[in-house]
Amino acid sequence: MATKRSRRMTPEAREQWRCFLCDRSSSQIGAHPLPVQQRAHLLPNRLTGGLRRYGGAKNAFTDAEWDILLGAIGSELSAESSGGDQIRKQAIAHGYDLCGECHEEVLSEPIYLPCVMNALKKRFMGRTRVDKILLLARVLKLGTEALERD
Numbered sequence: 001m002a003t004k005r006s007r008r009m010t011p012e013a014r015e016q017w018r019c020f021l022c023d024r025s026s027s028q029i030g031a032h033p034l035p036v037q038q039r040a041h042l043l044p045n046r047l048t049g050g051l052r053r054y055g056g057a058k059n060a061f062t063d064a065e066w067d068i069l070l071g072a073i074g075s076e077l078s079a080e081s082s083g084g085d086q087i088r089k090q091a092i093a094h095g096y097d098l099c100g101e102c103h104e105e106v107l108s109e110p111i112y113l114p115c116v117m118n119a120l121k122k123r124f125m126g127r128t129r130v131d132k133i134l135l136l137a138r139v140l141k142l143g144t145e146a147l148e149r150d
Ligand SMILES: [Zn+2]
Pocket: 019, 020, 021, 022, 023, 024, 098, 099, 100, 101, 102, 103
């Protein structure tokens, strides 16, 4: 997960590749309109500039936003990290191997039901960008914890 990967995969690595979420291999997925093997980062490139493609960061986090973000989720990224710059680099590099279906068609395009939007609306008003990002991360965490209890 939180590993660096060379741009070129060996045929063996390509054969062993699995989507982190659905565990399908490239051959199981077969032909798909989206690239099968994708890298989904914990934090979007537009906020971190972690990747140079697409022009890098569009509206990068400020240092103050980084401090708030890592104060809230940094401990979940790495218990053994010394913090500071190291954990920021970890947060930028942290990613998952996902198939196009999981990454682009499902995770990147969630269905926001009206009841969810109304609940978010109450909590988004007057909040900063990083507060909203952290609130949505909390919603997802609480939702998945509720799923585990089902
Ligand atoms: Zn998948």
